[in-house]
Amino acid sequence: MSQIPAELRYSESHEWVQRLAPGHFRVGITDHAQELLGDVVFVETPAVGQTVTAGASCGVIESVKAASDLFTPLNGEVCAVHAELADNPQWLNEDPYGQGWIFELQGSDEDFAVLLDAKAYAQLSGS
Secondary structure, three states, X not given: OOOOOOOOEEOOOOEXXXXXXXXXXXXXXXXXXXXXXXXXXXXXXXXXXXXXXXXXXXXXXXXOOXXXXXXXXXXXXXXXXXXXXXXXXXXXXXXOOOOOOOEEEEEOHHHHHOOEOHHHHHHHHOO
16 A cells, blocks of 8 residues: 655645745655556656646656656746756655655645645545
């Protein structure tokens, strides 16, 4: 059974979002998503300064099974990326809600509020 931390919000495309401060968010993929992907071998992150649109592809995650688009769950501007993932893509499998974070963005608290809560995401993912 997948972990679904209650303090996070979730997208239907299996990304999690953590509110770090008003208008500042951290994004990664869920435990469910990493289980579906299998062993992650490469992560392409969006670029710092890139404007992203909710639901649009902003990167790629490659596993031994397949390559999958990374989608952004919020509109905003990328303000940080987890550069160490380039050398440690396995962190997405080992610690998807900690060391496996992918990028941070400046966005809207209102957009964050309408993402799925843990209960709704659990129903969506069948966890």
